[in-house]
Amino acid sequence: MSDANTMRAISQDVLGGPEVLREVELERPAPRPNEVLVRVRAAGVNPTDWKHRALGVFLGEPPFVLGWDVSGVVEAVGIGVAAFAPGDEVFGMLPYPFGHGSHAEYVTGPARAFAHKPASVDHTQAGALPLVSLTAWQALVETADVRPGQRVLIHAAAGGVGHVAVQIAKARGAYVIGTASAGKHDFLRGIGVDEAVDYRETDFTEAVKDVDVVLDTIGGDYSLRSLRVLRPGGLVVSILPVGSGDFYEEAERLGVRAVRMLVDASRSGMKEIARLVEEGSLRATVAGTFPLADAAEAHALGDTGRTTGKLVLLVD
Template structure:
């Protein structure tokens, strides 16, 4: 089978097409014929930077999967070959979605909603689960609460807006002015242009902040909280400092690392099927052009998600 691999860390140019053996599903696993795989910021970070999670290359990246079940391992009962499924491979060590076939735990996947094609479905898992686990599982957002979402037009951000609005929250989102119309279309109540407005000086009485940018941005977000408020950051660096600063202002701070989650995927699938969750596709590239997609994603100028199609 074909895949996109790399032998060294570096820029998008290190990605290249490789040939791999088709894997076999083990007990409790399924083999999925990948039709599309979503890209996330973690893809270019792992491609370029040494980290605490993955060993050195060579490796095949990618966690988002939408496709058909090609084979099942021993003990699998909830799907059969031919079923259309989507899901997130276990993060971080389950990577490998940028290929024609991939194996993963059965319960990392759920049935693909019939109203989504594979490109739309592949855009959801990692970013959607991140937003769900932050706002629902961690923050337990309630109707009437005030939520501040940074980078609200991005992959995680645009799902977070929709999840928070579906739960009745008042949502404030930061994005460039060019993306404010998009945010209002998602339901954002207030859009802040981070280039011209200092959110830390203007936003107050926030119950929950979701920050995917920098440790410094998460710390500055503490200024916006009500007593007892919560900042959730997706960036683990500087965690001790963030928690220390939060305790000084009667706030909480949590650092979230997304997990494979069958219940969460079922909730996202139901939301997508009902129309409450809509993925926005920033661009579609064939697998062979993964380097181009990485370069675009790394530019920080995309709205929604980039997706690779796999033929």
């Protein structure tokens, strides 16, 4: 059991499969100016976590503690923090990619990364939302400015980002088309998808036309192929930040637009997410919860690429 100066966290010494994750005791962090120390109650696990675990990606070589999603209770505030006080329930996404560390009992982060947790949901639900919701919000609203009546295609619409993006697009008044395997189509209809496409049986470029915005959550040839379903001037937003330059060249040739983006921490964005939650327009589907000590099991399930919604670590 950790004492007042230490905490439990999930770390790794080498890159690799879920088995490299282990529970360790680390020094409990202290908040610097404009930071809050949060006692973590729930922390989502996202594809970026298992990619960093296996490949290092932006973080390089371990050791490191993963996790960007967090819902919890403010334990202490640094100098200059006016928005929060100890005891406040908050949720947010730590700055991506270098603010990681929520898969632990405590984490510090800039106060601007957090918002007050919606009272209508528990920490599990709030801990599932930040990264996927901010990604979808920044892609569909801040980048694409989705408006009522527009046709929006969302790839992997039953996945973490996808199922939240569907709800955000519907809240904006869009007509939403989602790709997923046939077994997930009932789920898609339940969250508001107007038209579901079975990517295993159907080439979406044949089935879908005249789209205003595509949210590409897959990358690879999906980015390029998605350009073909756009109306003139339409936009593909890919949340895979690295890929072929052909993406932009092909977009220009076709008279459409192409953007790649990375999610960024944002209090204003988190407040918008909280508003959607409170008005009943947004809810995360939680595919599974795991105690912090069982983080490797969550990663193993995530590695299958078949989960619907989000995986969440719970911290006692």
